[in-house]
Amino acid sequence: MNLTLLIVQLLNGLQLGILLFLLASGLTLIFGIMNFVNLAHGSLYMVGAFLCATFTQLTDSFILGVLLALPATAIFGLLLDRIVVRYLYQRDHLDHVLATFGLILVLNTAAHMIWGPDGIVVPLPGWLDTRVEPLAGVVIPVYRLAIIAVGMAVAAGLYLLITKTRIGMRIRAGASNRDMIGALGVDINLLFTFVFALGAVLAGLAGMMVAPITEASIGMGNSIIIVTLVVIVIGGIGSIKGAFIAAIIVGLIDTMGRSYLDVLFEQFMSIQNAETSAPAISAMLIYILMAAVLAVRPQGLFPPKGR
Amino acid sequence: MSLSNLGIRGSVIVLVMILLALVPVLAAVTDNAFYLDVATRLVILAMAAVSLNLILGNGGMISLGHAAFIGIGAYSVGIPAYYDMYNGFIQIPLAIAASALFALITGAICLRTKGVNFIMITMAFAQMLFFAFVSIEEYGGDDGLVINVRSEFGGLIDLEDNVSLYYLSFVSLLAVLYLVHRIVNSRFGMVIGGAKGNERRMQSLGFNTYRYQLTAYVIAGAICGYAGTLLGSFTNFISPEMLDWSRSGELLFMVVLGGTGTLFGPVLGAAAFLLLEEYLSPLQDYLLFDGAGIYWQFSFGIILILVVLFGKGGIVGFLDRLDEKRQRRKAKGHD
Numbered sequence: 001m002n003l004t005l006l007i008v009q010l011l012n013g014l015q016l017g018i019l020l021f022l023l024a025s026g027l028t029l030i031f032g033i034m035n036f037v038n039l040a041h042g043s044l045y046m047v048g049a050f051l052c053a054t055f056t057q058l059t060d061s062f063i064l065g066v067l068l069a070l071p072a073t074a075i076f077g078l079l080l081d082r083i084v085v086r087y088l089y090q091r092d093h094l095d096h097v098l099a100t101f102g103l104i105l106v107l108n109t110a111a112h113m114i115w116g117p118d119g120i121v122v123p124l125p126g127w128l129d130t131r132v133e134p135l136a137g138v139v140i141p142v143y144r145l146a147i148i149a150v151g152m153a154v155a156a157g158l159y160l161l162i163t164k165t166r167i168g169m170r171i172r173a174g175a176s177n178r179d180m181i182g183a184l185g186v187d188i189n190l191l192f193t194f195v196f197a198l199g200a201v202l203a204g205l206a207g208m209m210v211a212p213i214t215e216a217s218i219g220m221g222n223s224i225i226i227v228t229l230v231v232i233v234i235g236g237i238g239s240i241k242g243a244f245i246a247a248i249i250v251g252l253i254d255t256m257g258r259s260y261l262d263v264l265f266e267q268f269m270s271i272q273n274a275e276t277s278a279p280a281i282s283a284m285l286i287y288i289l290m291a292a293v294l295a296v297r298p299q300g301l302f303p304p305k306g307r
Numbered sequence: 308m309s310l311s312n313l314g315i316r317g318s319v320i321v322l323v324m325i326l327l328a329l330v331p332v333l334a335a336v337t338d339n340a341f342y343l344d345v346a347t348r349l350v351i352l353a354m355a356a357v358s359l360n361l362i363l364g365n366g367g368m369i370s371l372g373h374a375a376f377i378g379i380g381a382y383s384v385g386i387p388a389y390y391d392m393y394n395g396f397i398q399i400p401l402a403i404a405a406s407a408l409f410a411l412i413t414g415a416i417c418l419r420t421k422g423v424n425f426i427m428i429t430m431a432f433a434q435m436l437f438f439a440f441v442s443i444e445e446y447g448g449d450d451g452l453v454i455n456v457r458s459e460f461g462g463l464i465d466l467e468d469n470v471s472l473y474y475l476s477f478v479s480l481l482a483v484l485y486l487v488h489r490i491v492n493s494r495f496g497m498v499i500g501g502a503k504g505n506e507r508r509m510q511s512l513g514f515n516t517y518r519y520q521l522t523a524y525v526i527a528g529a530i531c532g533y534a535g536t537l538l539g540s541f542t543n544f545i546s547p548e549m550l551d552w553s554r555s556g557e558l559l560f561m562v563v564l565g566g567t568g569t570l571f572g573p574v575l576g577a578a579a580f581l582l583l584e585e586y587l588s589p590l591q592d593y594l595l596f597d598g599a600g601i602y603w604q605f606s607f608g609i610i611l612i613l614v615v616l617f618g619k620g621g622i623v624g625f626l627d628r629l630d631e632k633r634q635r636r637k638a639k640g641h642d
Binding site for chain 1: 434
């Protein structure tokens, strides 16, 4: 095992964790406040990536593309909430699952109609598309560091918003006891629309940041939404803190499992057995973690107080 | 009971079942094997949907991982076939045992959770299995595995003949419907239904609802695993894609589309689902413009959302409302 690879993989895991947090924070608030299961949250991630790709092409600047795509994704989230989602608040979970499953099909196909079947490459500006070598032999793309920095900044901003502002107080209250805050005169629907749009922006931002690495493509949200759901369930539905910790844990475990599980297995089984079983186990690792957490704590690690 | 007593709901169900029984004849007369293909898939998926409905409609357990059992069943045909073991009398018990065991282990953990967490953890277990099959290179990994020879039953029935396979599936569906009917109306089924309505009340009546729910979960998994063996034989192919979470979502949709908690609802739902899947694309080509068909999932998704928002009770619910209207009109006529 060499140190260089370890550092690079740790950063990769951290980066995945940050992206997962951006998706999970919005989703967990939406769950927490309206008890609304939104499988289509991954589609907002995709929409963010495609909008960013389009605006980047129009303006020839990735940064401008992101700055334009952020409000556009917020508006998209608002529209989605007004047109479809708000009719689902009062329904049960089964209806949420099915309707948002339908929404995924609609949005994926709509993206196909608008942007075509192929992915769109999003070029990075030169100053982001370089590498640094902080330690001899440890080469890290600047863009990865930028993703981590932006994600940390957003997490800090979100923390301040939730803990220090009036709207944050209402969001926390809503996650603890929806009926009570409604009875105290807070317009819970308005609050939820705000949270839904906020969640859309956060998910969209994750999509925009990942687009230069993977390109914007149809169905890119389909697999990450599952991992995001795992994150919020592990963290405890409705808890931002839980989402953050679980996202980092899941990001690290997934990345480290994929790169080091075979080495670990070789310690106590033949190399051949280790090489065949390690990929299978490492792909299942986060689900095993989720099952283990739920078996011990059915509410997740940090369930919001008061429910 | 005479035919006129069936009402609209009963008549439609009887009509659909008769039609299903006659599909091979229709396919032979019209010389169109495509009908038989669709009908076989329909009947097998209907079986899976009926098993899902046992826990969903009667037990209130929203599982988003039911396709895992289809996968287990299909792989129970595919993996032995990979080692040249085609005996259905081994494959099918293997599928049922493996599905039941998977349901027992995962269900024991899932049922500790409630609400959203139950949905998520059932899905997580199915995804776990999905990734396990994806990463087992020996059995094709991502690309799946071709099944050269379908399940063999020692000359008793030849599944290589598509009509035989169809009738085996159809008779199995009837048997499953009867079994589920008996379960739902038994004391056991009453406890499951009671726990759906008010779990705490059933517990204070002295029932260990957890055990009852787990048993129902295992039964549903085993039935679905059996359906999976037929699907594996039918498609001559298995791949992890069969147990992807969107397949589980589709099964849920079939149940809701047909009518949750009704015996024949999932069958009608599966039929409507497959008809949409097969004909929405050519319909769009025909109605809109050439090439519009590839976007069929757009209208499919909208239909799904509309069914959820406005289709109270699914197809069976709709037929019931027609029946009610007719009753009222009749009553008025007598005045």
